[in-house]
Amino acid sequence: MPDPDVIDLPNFLPYRLAVATDAVSGRLARRYREEFDLSIPEWRVMAVLARFPEISANEVAERSAMDKVQVSRAVAQLLRSGHLDRRADAADRRRTMLSLSPSGQEIYRRIVPMARAYEQDLFARLSDREADILMQALVRLSQP
Amino acid sequence: MPDPDVIDLPNFLPYRLAVATDAVSGRLARRYREEFDLSIPEWRVMAVLARFPEISANEVAERSAMDKVQVSRAVAQLLRSGHLDRRADAADRRRTMLSLSPSGQEIYRRIVPMARAYEQDLFARLSDREADILMQALVRLSQP
DNA sequence: TGAAATTAGTTTCAAATGAAACTATCGTTG
DNA sequence: CAACGATAGTTTCATTTGAAACTAATTTCA
Numbered sequence: 001m002p003d004p005d006v007i008d009l010p011n012f013l014p015y016r017l018a019v020a021t022d023a024v025s026g027r028l029a030r031r032y033r034e035e036f037d038l039s040i041p042e043w044r045v046m047a048v049l050a051r052f053p054e055i056s057a058n059e060v061a062e063r064s065a066m067d068k069v070q071v072s073r074a075v076a077q078l079l080r081s082g083h084l085d086r087r088a089d090a091a092d093r094r095r096t097m098l099s100l101s102p103s104g105q106e107i108y109r110r111i112v113p114m115a116r117a118y119e120q121d122l123f124a125r126l127s128d129r130e131a132d133i134l135m136q137a138l139v140r141l142s143q144p
Numbered sequence: 145m146p147d148p149d150v151i152d153l154p155n156f157l158p159y160r161l162a163v164a165t166d167a168v169s170g171r172l173a174r175r176y177r178e179e180f181d182l183s184i185p186e187w188r189v190m191a192v193l194a195r196f197p198e199i200s201a202n203e204v205a206e207r208s209a210m211d212k213v214q215v216s217r218a219v220a221q222l223l224r225s226g227h228l229d230r231r232a233d234a235a236d237r238r239r240t241m242l243s244l245s246p247s248g249q250e251i252y253r254r255i256v257p258m259a260r261a262y263e264q265d266l267f268a269r270l271s272d273r274e275a276d277i278l279m280q281a282l283v284r285l286s287q288p
Numbered sequence: 289t290g291a292a293a294t295t296a297g298t299t300t301c302a303a304a305t306g307a308a309a310c311t312a313t314c315g316t317t318g
Numbered sequence: 319c320a321a322c323g324a325t326a327g328t329t330t331c332a333t334t335t336g337a338a339a340c341t342a343a344t345t346t347c348a
Contacts, residue, residue: 047156141164
């Protein structure tokens with residue numbers, strides 16, 4: 001019977017969640033880095049732009065759970081490595097419209113199977129029902 | 145029906161996990177900081193020492209999913225703020241035995257109800273069965 | 289209209305983090 | 319027992335990250 005005055009870290013939800021994310025993100029980050037020389041923020045930007053081409057940096061931020069500073073830095077790096085194209089918005093010259101360059105599309109095309117396979121590897125540890133409940137629980141925990 | 149060539153970030157498990165952890169840890173970190181002026185690594189060290197008094201820094205690292213550098217830095221800070229006591233191990237003078245100081249115990253005693261209440265707040269978003277499945281799923285995802 | 293407030297995005301500076309090197313002590317074995 | 323390797327913990331240095339300040343363009347509204 002657990003002592004109510006002492007917290008058992010391995011059973012403490014925020015800790016367990018952080019440990020799981022460290023493990024899952026860590027392995028994935030290593031693959032992005034080794035196989036594609038991308039950081040996770042860079043990958044997120046590419047993933048958003050693959051799904052929503054020609055959007056602004058701010059819209060990328062909204063769709064990737066990153067702030068505008070993170071996006072700005074990831075975009076700068078992706079421009080350096082040639083995976084992104086950027087053009088000024090004629091209607092509002094503060095905004096810049098972003099999209100994957102041909103090289104970015106090519107890399108993205110190669111990332112997708114790896115990312116899917118990795119995700120499948122994770123889901124293989126769970127039954128379908130457990131996976132559903134997990135995904136839904138994570139959404140609930142994300143709410144403010 | 146989902147496009148197999150495009151990944152939908154909000155439904156991608158590693159992303160959803162990272163977003164949930166950011167939310168959960170972020171809110172908690174803010175409270176530790178505001179109410180107790182502690183970082184999460186410092187809190188982890190204290191939580192481990194409350195449960196396992198008089199252990200070495202290495203043992204703290206093993207029990208807190210941190211590496212020895214993180215533990216060393218957190219311990220240094222906790223010594224500065226007076227929440228930890230440290231004494232050399234007579235048998236092995238490389239090791240130092242750590243424990244919560246009276247002030248550390250006092251802080252810990254005040255943290256526990258806050259941390260439990262916060263965790264309860266999270267679990268309140270889930271049914272008991274969902275919570276069980278979530279906790280178990282997180283353990284499975286943490287495995288190498 | 290035009291000054292003030294807002295928005296998009298970047299840069300700066302300080303603090304946090306990670307990897308590798310380092311110090312000190314201990315254990316092992318020739 | 320002396321040299322060598324292993325272990326506990328710290329420090330250094332480079333990179334990453336976060337918060338705030340900044341620039342440039344746009345919108346608001348007196």
